[in-house]
Amino acid sequence: EVQLVDSGGGLVKPGESLRLSCAASGFSFSTYSMNWVRQAPGKGLEWVSSISGSSSYMYYADPVKGRFTISRDNAKNSLFLQMNSLRAEDTAVYYCARGRAGTTAVPDYWGQGTLVTVSS
Amino acid sequence: DIQMTQSPSTLSASVGDRVTITCRASQSVSTWLAWYQQNPGKAPKLLIYKASTLETGVPSRFSGSGSGTDFTLTISGLQPDDFATYYCQQYSSYSSFGQGTKLEIK
Numbered sequence: 001e002v003q004l005v006d007s008g009g010g011l012v013k014p015g016e017s018l019r020l021s022c023a024a025s026g027f028s029f030s031t032y033s034m035n036w037v038r039q040a041p042g043k044g045l046e047w048v049s050s051i052s053g054s055s056s057y058m059y060y061a062d063p064v065k066g067r068f069t070i071s072r073d074n075a076k077n078s079l080f081l082q083m084n085s086l087r088a089e090d091t092a093v094y095y096c097a098r099g100r101a102g103t104t105a106v107p108d109y110w111g112q113g114t115l116v117t118v119s120s
Numbered sequence: 121d122i123q124m125t126q127s128p129s130t131l132s133a134s135v136g137d138r139v140t141i142t143c144r145a146s147q148s149v150s151t152w153l154a155w156y157q158q159n160p161g162k163a164p165k166l167l168i169y170k171a172s173t174l175e176t177g178v179p180s181r182f183s184g185s186g187s188g189t190d191f192t193l194t195i196s197g198l199q200p201d202d203f204a205t206y207y208c209q210q211y212s213s214y215s216s217f218g219q220g221t222k223l224e225i226k
Contacts, residue, residue: 035215037164045156045164045207047215059214062121095163105215106154108175110163 002026002109006096009114016086016118022079022096022111030054030074033099035107036081038092038116048094049081050105057104063089086118122146122210126218132226137198141221143191143208152212155184155193158220159204167206168193195223 008020020036036048049070050059058070069082079096093115097107123146133139143153151171156164166175168184171191181196195202203225208218 044220045158045209045217047209047217050215061214097163100166100169103169103211105211106166106169106209107164108166110165113163 002098004096004098004109004111006094006111006114009094009116011117011119012086013120014087014118017082017084018086018116020081020083020094020096020114020116024077024079024096024098027098029072029077032101033104034070034072034079035097035099035105036070036079036094037097037107037110038090038094039113040089040092043092046092047105050099051079052104059104083116086116088118090116091118092116122149122213122216124208124210124216124218126206126208126221128221129219130222130224132224133198134226135198135200138194138196139198139223141193141206141208141223143186143193143218145189145191145210145212148188149210149212151187152210153184153186153191154209154211155182156207156209157202157204158207164207198223 003025005023035050051070067085093113095113096111098109100106100108153171155168158164172184
């Protein structure tokens with residue numbers, strides 16, 4: 001069974017950093033692209049970042065480019081999102097999601113989400 | 121950036137109804153379009169990809185169509201579990217989602 005478990009969220013002040021993690025199981029992690037998608041409270045979905053299975057390609061949404069870094073450790077079946085210079089508008093539930101086979105940015109399995117709150 | 125616009129924002133319907141949600145892209149995305157269903161407090165669920173291909177396990181009452189800039193999601197014979205929020209997503213150029221359509225019980 002495919003499982004994705006998000007963790008690392010919390011309350012931080014503007015300008016601070018946070019690192020999210022996603023533990024994957026039940027599939028061959030290294031052969032799938034992975035994504036981070038966020039959802040601000042009461043708002044819609046927003047794609048954040050994607051990474052290919054071998055980490056050869058990484059993509060970012062404009063609002064987080066230069067501040068967030070996606071990475072993965074295929075030996076540990078783990079996905080990460082390093083978030084620096086956090087802003088109030090980064091407050092959201094962050095989901096890790098597996099890219100459907102053959103497509104990078106079409107998530108077919110999602111984690112439960114982890115809440116990041118940026119507030120002074 | 122490609123902007124995705126869904127209509128309507130809210131839709132009221134009854135069990136058994138047939139409903140259609142529209143998604144328009146600011147530029148052509150060919151058929152690189154997906155649809156998701158999300159219930160409150162839950163992660164989204166993939167319904168359709170490549171505009172019209174049903175994800176495994178998704179009931180056949182869900183269907184998608186369109187290409188270029190205009191797309192539709194149709195649900196035939198609404199079931200109680202179908203009342204949720206629906207999102208379209210383009211993945212032609214990176215990725216972006218529509219703002220969502222909330223399907224409510226009339």
